[in-house]
Each structure stands twice: as C-alpha cells, then as structure tokens.
Amino acid sequence: MRLTPILRVPAPVSRTTARSLISRVHSPGCRCPTCTPAQLPGMAGAGRGLATPVEQPETEYAFEIAASNLRFGEGVTREVGMDLKGMGAKLVGVFTDPVVGKLQPVETAIASLEAQGVPYKLYDRVKCEPNEQSWQEAIDFSRQHDFSHFLAVGGGSVIDTAKTANLFTVYKESPLLDFINAPIGKGLPIAEKLRPLIAVPTTAGTGSETTGTAICDISSLNAKTGIANRALKPTLGVVDSLNTDTCPVAVHISSGLDVLFHAMESYTAIPYNERIPRPKHPLERPAYQGRNPISDVFSLWALKQTVKYLPRVAKDPTDKEAKRQMLLAATFAGIGFGNAGVHLCHAASYPISGLNKVGPKYRHPGYQVDSPIVPHGVSVALTGPAVFRFTAPSDPDRHREAATIFAGLESESGDVARLPDSAVGELIFDRIAAFLDNLGVPRGLEAIGYTSADVPALVKGTLPQRRVLDLAPGFEPSGSDAEEHLSQILSSSLRY
Numbered sequence: 001m002r003l004t005p006i007l008r009v010p011a012p013v014s015r016t017t018a019r020s021l022i023s024r025v026h027s028p029g030c031r032c033p034t035c036t037p038a039q040l041p042g043m044a045g046a047g048r049g050l051a052t053p054v055e056q057p058e059t060e061y062a063f064e065i066a067a068s069n070l071r072f073g074e075g076v077t078r079e080v081g082m083d084l085k086g087m088g089a090k091l092v093g094v095f096t097d098p099v100v101g102k103l104q105p106v107e108t109a110i111a112s113l114e115a116q117g118v119p120y121k122l123y124d125r126v127k128c129e130p131n132e133q134s135w136q137e138a139i140d141f142s143r144q145h146d147f148s149h150f151l152a153v154g155g156g157s158v159i160d161t162a163k164t165a166n167l168f169t170v171y172k173e174s175p176l177l178d179f180i181n182a183p184i185g186k187g188l189p190i191a192e193k194l195r196p197l198i199a200v201p202t203t204a205g206t207g208s209e210t211t212g213t214a215i216c217d218i219s220s221l222n223a224k225t226g227i228a229n230r231a232l233k234p235t236l237g238v239v240d241s242l243n244t245d246t247c248p249v250a251v252h253i254s255s256g257l258d259v260l261f262h263a264m265e266s267y268t269a270i271p272y273n274e275r276i277p278r279p280k281h282p283l284e285r286p287a288y289q290g291r292n293p294i295s296d297v298f299s300l301w302a303l304k305q306t307v308k309y310l311p312r313v314a315k316d317p318t319d320k321e322a323k324r325q326m327l328l329a330a331t332f333a334g335i336g337f338g339n340a341g342v343h344l345c346h347a348a349s350y351p352i353s354g355l356n357k358v359g360p361k362y363r364h365p366g367y368q369v370d371s372p373i374v375p376h377g378v379s380v381a382l383t384g385p386a387v388f389r390f391t392a393p394s395d396p397d398r399h400r401e402a403a404t405i406f407a408g409l410e411s412e413s414g415d416v417a418r419l420p421d422s423a424v425g426e427l428i429f430d431r432i433a434a435f436l437d438n439l440g441v442p443r444g445l446e447a448i449g450y451t452s453a454d455v456p457a458l459v460k461g462t463l464p465q466r467r468v469l470d471l472a473p474g475f476e477p478s479g480s481d482a483e484e485h486l487s488q489i490l491s492s493s494l495r496y
Contacts, residue, residue: 004112005376010028016303020281022410025355033273033400037300038295045046045134047153055339057276057277057278058276058277059273059274059275059276059277059278060273060274060275060278060279060285060289060290061273061284062272063272063273063289063292063294063295063339064285064289064339065292065295065335065339066212066233066236066237066281066287066338066339067210067211067233067238067334067335067339068199068209068210068211068233068235068236069235070209070210070236070237070239070331071236071239071379072239072241072327072328072331073239073241074185074240074242075240075275076238076239076470077105077108077109077112077153077200077238077240077243078108079112079238079485080112080113080114080151080198080238081109081112081113081114081115081116082112082116083198083236084113084116084149084151084196084198084357085117085118087149087196087235088148089118089119089148089149090120090149091115091120091121091146091147091148091149091194092118092121092147092148092149092150092151092408093120093121093147093149093150093151093162093165094109094110094113094120094121094122094123095123095126095138095150095151095152095154095158095161096122096123096124096126096153096154096158097124097125097126097127097128097154097155097161098124098125099368100153100154100155100202100246100388101122101124103202103246104242104243104246105153105200105240105243106124106153109151109153109200110122113151116480118261119266120149120151121141121145123138123141123142123165123454126138126154126156126157126158126161126241127157127161128157128367128369128373129217129339129353129373129375129376130157130160130161130216130217131158131216131218131219132176132217132218132219134161135161135164135165135176135216136176138162138164138165139164139165139168139169139176141165141410142165142166142168142169143168143169143172146169147166147169147195147415148166148195148197149195149198150165150166150195150196150197150198151198151285152196152197152198152200153202154199154200154201154202154203155201155202155203155205155206155251155255156203156206156208156215157257158202158206159199159201159206159208159209159214160206160213160215160216160226161214161216162197162199163208163212163227163232163234164214164216166194166195166197166232167190167194167227167232169178169195170193171192177464179227179394180225180226180227181225181226181227182466182467183464183466184218184221184225184464185225189283189284190229190231190232190477191283191306192231193231194231194232196235196236197235198234198235198236198237198238199236199237199238200237200238200240201237201239201243201327201330202243202247202253203244203247203251203252203255204244204255204256204259204313204323204326204329205254205256205257205258205259205376205377206255206258206308206330206334207253207259207292207330207331207333207334207335207336207337207338207456208234208334209234209238209239209263210233210234210331210334210408211232211233211317211337211338211339212228212229212230212231212232212233213226213227213232213287213338214227214228214232215376217353217357218354219357221354221461221464222351222354222355222357222358223348223352224350224351224353224354225464225465225467228286228287228288228467229287230287235361237331239327239328241320241323241327241481244326244327247317248317248366249313249314249317249366250364250365250375251366252309252313252314252317252323252326252442253313253314253377253439254364254375254376254377254378255330255377255469256306256313256314256326256329257310257377257378257380257381257441258309258376258377258380258385259293259302259306259310259326259329259330259333260303260306260307260310260377261345261346261377261380261384262299262302262333262334262336262337262342263299263300263302263303263306263329263332263333263336263337264299264345264388264402265337265341265342265343265344265346266291266299266333266336266339266340266341266342267291267296267299267300267303267336267340267398268291268343268388268394268395268398268399268472268473269291269340269341269342269343269471269472270271270290270291270325270394270471270472271290271291271292272289272291272292272340273290273347274290275290275464275470278284286341286467287339287341288337288339288340288341288342289339289340289341290340290341290471291340292339292340293340294338295335295337295339296336296340297335297336298332298333298335298336299332299333299337299340301329301332302330302332302333302430303333303402303405304337304405305325305326305328305329305332306326306329306333307328307405307406308325308408309322309325309326310326310439311323311439314440316438318384321368330413339461340471341467343385343387343391343468343471343472343473343475344390344391344468344469344473344475345381345383345387346380346468347382347468347469347490348383348387348458348462348486348490349376349379349380349382349383349464350462350465350495351457351458351460351461352374352382352383352445352450352458353373353374353376353379354374354461355423355454355457355458355461356373356374356449357371357372359449359450359454359457360372360448360449362374362449362452363450364378367467374448378442378448379443380443381436382441382442382444382445382448382493383489383490383493384432384436385428385429385430385432385433385492385493385496386429386489386490386496387437387489388402388425388428388432389425389426389428389492390425390427390474390475390485390488390489391420391426391427391472391473391474391475392424392450393422393425393474394473394474395463395473396421396424399425399428400412400425400427400428401433402428402431403424403427403428405470406432406434406435407431414464431494440458443495443496444493444494444495444496445458445490445493445494445495446494446495447495450494451494452491452494455487455490456487458486458490459483459486459487459490459494462486462490463482463486
C-alpha cells in the first residue's frame with residue numbers, strides 16, 4: 001500500500017509582506033521588476049503604455065551609535081556632588097520614588113550634594129510604571145523650580161520621569177503629546193538643548209541611564225508609549241554596584257527579564273539598511289534604527305551574561321558577582337537596544353500592562369504598590385517564546401545561536417546541531433520557555449488573568465506601536481495580515 005504524502009499549504013500573506021520579503025533577499029543593485037519597475041524597451045509612445053511605476057522609498061544607508069557617558073564602580077554614587085558642582089549647578093532637581101527615597105542610594109546621593117554645597121530640591125513622588133498624570137505632576141514641579149540640572153536615583157520609572165521633566169522644563173509651553181511618539185502623539189523633533197541629567201540606576205534592567213527613551217502608560221488608551229529621541233540621553237550614567245543591594249528578588253527578576261529581551265529583540269531586529277524611509281536629514285534618523293555591527297556586539301554580550309547570571313541572582317540575591325554582571329549586562333543591552341531598537345515583545349507588553357489596570361487587575365508578588373501591576377520585564381517576557389518562534393524564519397542562524405545560549409552551551413551537538421532551519425522556531429520557543437519557567441515567571445497570559453476573549457483588545461493596543469513594530473523581522477505593520485500575525489502570537493502566549 002502506497003501512502004500519499006500530505007502537503008501543508010502555507011497561509012497566504014499580504015502583497016506588502018511578500019514585497020518586503022523579496023526586497024530583503026535582493027541586492028541593492030537588483031533591477032528586477034519587484035525592486036525597480038521599468039518600462040520595456042520600445043514601448044515609449046505606444047498606444048497603450050504600461051502602468052506608471054510606483055516610486056519605492058529609499059532604504060536607510062547609515063547608522064549612528066549614541067549613548068550616555070558612563071561611570072561604573074562600587075561606591076561611585078558618592079561622586080555625583082562633585083560632578084554637579086563641576087557643572088556649575090545652581091539648583092538640582094533630585095528625582096526618586098517613595099520606596100527608593102528611603103534607601104541608601106538616595107541618602108548617599110544627597111549626602112554627596114550637601115558635602116559639595118550644591119543646592120537641590122527633592123521630588124520623591126515618582127510613580128512605579130508612570131502614567132501621563134504622574135509625568136505631568138513631575139513636569140509641574142520641575143517647571144515651578146526651573147532646575148538647572150537633574151539627578152535621577154532609581155529604576156527606569158524614575159530615570160524616565162526625570163528625562164521627561166527635563167524636556168518639558170526646557171519646552172515650558174508644550175503639552176505632553178507634542179513629543180509623545182506618533183501616531184499617539186505628534187512625535188515632534190527636539191531641537192533645543194536639554195539641561196544636564198545624571199542618572200543613577202538602582203535596578204539592573206531598563207538601561208535607561210544610556211538611552212534617549214522614556215516610557216509611560218497612556219491611561220485613556222490602556223497602553224504604553226513614550227518619547228524616543230537622542231536628546232533625552234542622560235549626560236552621565238553612574239552605575240554603582242552597591243545600589244542594587246536593596247532590590248527585592250521579584251524586582252531583580254523582572255528587571256533582568258527586561259535586559260534579556262532588550263538583548264534578544266535588538267539582536268534579531270531588522271538590519272539598519274532595511275529600514276524605510278531613508279531620513280531626509282540626519283536629525284530625522286530615529287533613535288531605534290535596526291541592528292548594526294556595533295549594536296550586535298553589545299546585545300550579544302548582554303544576552304550571554306543575562307542567561308548566565310540572572311538565575312544566580314534569582315537564587316541568591318546576595319551574590320555580588322552575579323549582581324555586578326547583571327548591572328553591566330543592563331548597560332550593555334541599553335547601548336545595544338538604544339540604537340538598534342526592540343520589536344514585538346515590547347510592542348505587545350504595552351497593552352498587556354496597560355489593559356491590566358481595567359481587566360485582570362493582576363498584582364505581581366514582591367512589588368510594594370497599591371494598584372494592579374504587571375512589571376515591565378514580566379509583561380515583555382510573557383510573549384517571548386511565541387515571538388521568537390515567529391521571527392526565527394527571518395534569520396535562522398541568529399535564532400539558532402540564541403537557542404544555544406539559552407541552553408548554556410558553547411555549541412550544539414548531535415541531533416540539535418542537525419536540525420533544519422524550519423525547526424529552529426520550535427527550538428527557540430522551548431528553550432526560552434524553559435528558561436522563564438526556571439525563574440518562576442507566570443506561564444503565559446492566562447496565568448495573570450487574560451483569556452482568549454482579550455486577544456483582540458491586546459492586538460488593538462499593540463498595532464499603534466509603530467516605533468518598534470517597524471523593526472520586527474518578517475512583520476509588516478501596515479500589511480493586511482498584521483492583525484492575524486499578532487493574534488497568532490498573543491494566542492500562542494496564553495499558555496505554554
């Protein structure tokens with residue numbers, strides 16, 4: 001008896017997606033009809049001409065690397081007073097949150113200011129996972145005092161809030177939405193020089209001390225977005241390995257997950273020279289540009305360090321070597337993703353955390369807050385396995401390399417090494433899921449209260465995140481199949 005093979009026919013894709021895929025495998029000089037539609041010889045003046053070719057936007061041809069100046073070492077927070085005095089600070093706005101404000105890092109920073117005779121005002125009401133209202137309160141405080149310099153001591157929420165306060169102290173008459181990323185806000189360019197900001201991170205996570213990005217909840221949309229512009233970069237990032245000693249284990253893990261996916265997403269983002277359109281002016285080149293040879297170095301190193309050391313911190317939060325390496329990894333990943341960008345995990349994380357406020361109302365254990373919260377790192381990780389299964393066909397070699405790193409191996413051997421490219425997606429899915437499970441991360445969206453009925457709303461909240469979706473490999477945000485792809489990813493992330 002002969003068995004007839006069953007052929008699996010792939011689902012159709014949009015014309016936009018097909019054109020995008022074709023253009024990625026063609027050389028810049030390709031003259032095929034897909035890349036450069038042209039009229040056939042001898043057709044000029046014919047009674048019935050060909051359709052007028054549609055001008056294709058030019059792809060990017062350059063990349064830029066930008067990062068804050070950095071200082072790394074045990075106890076370097078004691079130096080911030082000398083730095084600000086040397087900068088000629090007349091009045092420093094010190095930003096922190098109600099929890100960190102009572103801890104050693106802020107005490108050390110303020111003691112340093114006082115020892116140098118630097119005048120300051122303390123703002124200790126930064127909201128964990130800030131929203132537009134908490135940002136506006138910080139902006140009002142800053143405008144009232146017209147700070148000459150800023151000092152942020154805390155996690156990403158604190159540093160992002162200080163960046164925003166700095167921006168709107170310079171742009172005194174501008175409303176918040178002027179600079180919020182399009183299409184939610186106007187995304188206006190920042191032409192004015194901002195005031196000096198020193199950022200002192202107290203978590204090993206966001207890398208905000210290196211980047212020009214600030215993120216907040218937009219309550220009316222139940223989603224996150226923010227401001228991304230190189231002008232927001234801190235003048236100096238002071239990375240003190242003593243400052244994470246007060247972190248609860250849950251914060252260590254969530255912050256570390258943010259590092260992990262900053263590294264993974266930036267390492268697998270589209271190459272910079274596939275991004276469109278090419279900017280008409282250098283000032284229009286976005287902060288998130290797509291991966292490049294320099295960002296790859298930072299992202300890959302951060303990925304390896306996080307896979308190695310985050311489980312150690314989770315197991316023993318007193319492990320000094322592991323905490324030190326995680327701080328370095330966070331900074332390296334910040335430089336990597338701060339220039340290359342992130343993509344699908346972060347895009348989906350914004351509605352996951354935003355809709356939680358009105359939907360599941362999940363409150364993550366270990367966080368000292370009085371409202372529902374899905375910590376940013378957790379919200380990013382929940383879609384990780386499904387996202388990288390989806391992106392694996394875009395570059396099987398990179399995803400195979402990442403899968404090897406997640407397994408803690410230098411190289412694969414045996415059957416795994418011989419896996420065809422078509423099987424790499426399932427491999428990376430399983431490896432990431434196992435890593436997250438080992439850290440006690442909730443096993444999918446259902447574990448924090450979402451159901452299949454919530455998927456359409458999560459898709460709707462993800463689609464506006466064009467700043468990062470444009471960098472997702474194998475995904476066309478404006479394509480007719482964009483919603484279908486997001487729905488598949490989010491549905492696959494309900495449980496694993």
